[in-house]
Amino acid sequence: MDVVSTSAMLSQVFFFLHFVTLTLGQYDICKSLVSMDDGQTWEFYACQPKPMAMKEFMQITVDPPGITCGNPPERFCTLENPYLCSDECDASNPDLAHPPQLMQDRETSGLITYWQTVTWRRFPEPLLANISLAWNKSLELTDDIQVTFEYGRPTIMVLDKSLDKGRTWQPYQFYADDCMDAFGMPAKRVQDLSATNVTRVICTEQYSRWVGSKNEKVLRFEVMARFAIFAGPKLLNMDSLYTRMESMKGLRDFFTFTNLRLRLLRPALGGTYFQRDNLLKYFYAVSNIDVPAR
Numbered sequence: 186m187d188v189v190s191t192s193a194m195l196s197q198v199f200f201f202l203h204f205v206t207l208t209l210g211q212y213d214i215c216k217s218l219v220s221m222d223d224g225q226t227w228e229f230y231a232c233q234p235k236p237m238a239m240k241e242f243m244q245i246t247v248d249p250p251g252i253t254c255g256n257p258p259e260r261f262c263t264l265e266n267p268y269l270c271s272d273e274c275d276a277s278n279p280d281l282a283h284p285p286q287l288m289q290d291r292e293t294s295g296l297i298t299y300w301q302t303v304t305w306r307r308f309p310e311p312l313l314a315n316i317s318l319a320w321n322k323s324l325e326l327t328d329d330i331q332v333t334f335e336y337g338r339p340t341i342m343v344l345d346k347s348l349d350k351g352r353t354w355q356p357y358q359f360y361a362d363d364c365m366d367a368f369g370m371p372a373k374r375v376q377d378l379s380a381t382n383v384t385r386v387i388c389t390e391q392y393s394r395w396v397g398s399k400n401e402k403v404l405r406f407e408v409m410a411r412f413a414i415f416a417g418p419k420l421l422n423m424d425s426l427y428t429r430m431e432s433m434k435g436l437r438d439f440f441t442f443t444n445l446r447l448r449l450l451r452p453a454l455g456g457t458y459f460q461r462d463n464l465l466k467y468f469y470a471v472s473n474i475d476v477p478a479r
């Protein structure tokens with residue numbers, strides 16, 4: 186059936202929604218009356234909820250207890266300025282506090298705010314932190330998940346997902362500056378995947394190597410690059426993606442979840458070896474988590 190088209194969603198047109206009783210897989214088919222230069226025409230496409238920024242609806246939990254900095258107040262420094270440990274995190278002072286909800290606020294004033302952990306002062310115990318995101322709903326990704334780290338991205342991290350509101354979990358993607366060393370997995374990129382193995386869980390080194398904390402702050406879970414395997418590099422052939430979503434077992438499930446969890450396993454080290462004489466420069470700081478989904 187060649188009636189599913191995204192052009193109606195993509196073009197800036199006025200339209201009327203009409204729900205008709207046809208169904209294609211789990212999509213209803215919607216049609217809309219589209220105004221063109223030379224009159225009006227019907228467009229058919231899959232009725233789906235509109236993609237939204239889900240960060241506003243997520244419930245964030247961080248673990249273990251006491252992982253958020255500032256209680257008691259503590260000093261820290263940055264990897265780029267390791268000898269000036271004059272910054273302070275203090276949970277009791279709103280100007281110096283870094284609570285978890287700062288990962289989902291809108292940075293409208295232009296001021297970047299972020300959740301920050303305690304420093305690695307307990308070394309040699311590893312510095313571990315979990316960020317759990319719950320929606321109590323099934324979401325389907327429509328674009329890349331983007332996590333913004335201030336002061337450097339973790340050198341080891343796992344993104345997990347749950348399809349059953351947190352009862353069971355599975356890894357979604359592994360991230361490390363050395364995949365073999367951290368997880369015993371060869372390093373891959375989404376570009377290495379093809380239609381037959383697009384749902385494979387990979388380990389990537391693309392977002393974990395040190396490039397300077399200001400140069401590249403974002404860690405991604407690549408959704409668009411996976412869509413492009415079916416829809417072409419410019420995503421022009423979304424019909425083909427939707428057809429595959431219906432016919433290929435597990436493809437829709439791959440982009441679906443009710444909960445996500447970031448397991449932060451080792452912070453940024455600044456591109457050099459670990460320096461145990463200055464533990465105040467090792468910590469995690471996350472300013473934003475974007476989850477575009479429907």
Ligand SMILES: *[C@@H]1O[C@H](CO)[C@@H](O)[C@H](O)[C@H]1NC(C)=O
Binds near residue numbers: 249314448
């Ligand atoms: C993070 O979650 C995993 C899975 O539930 C758990 O095994 C681990 O202990 C948690 N880590 C922390 C730091 O709470």
Ligand SMILES: *[C@@H]1O[C@H](CO)[C@@H](O)[C@H](O)[C@H]1NC(C)=O
Binds near residue numbers: 321
């Ligand atoms: C989750 O959703 C179910 C129904 O879908 C509702 O009964 C339950 O109260 C919700 N839980 C939370 C924590 O919002």
Ligand SMILES: *[C@@H]1O[C@H](CO)[C@@H](O)[C@H](O)[C@H]1NC(C)=O
Binds near residue numbers: 378
């Ligand atoms: C996926 O399949 C392609 C060929 O179909 C292969 O070249 C690639 O190595 C595979 N990727 C993984 C991660 O197995």
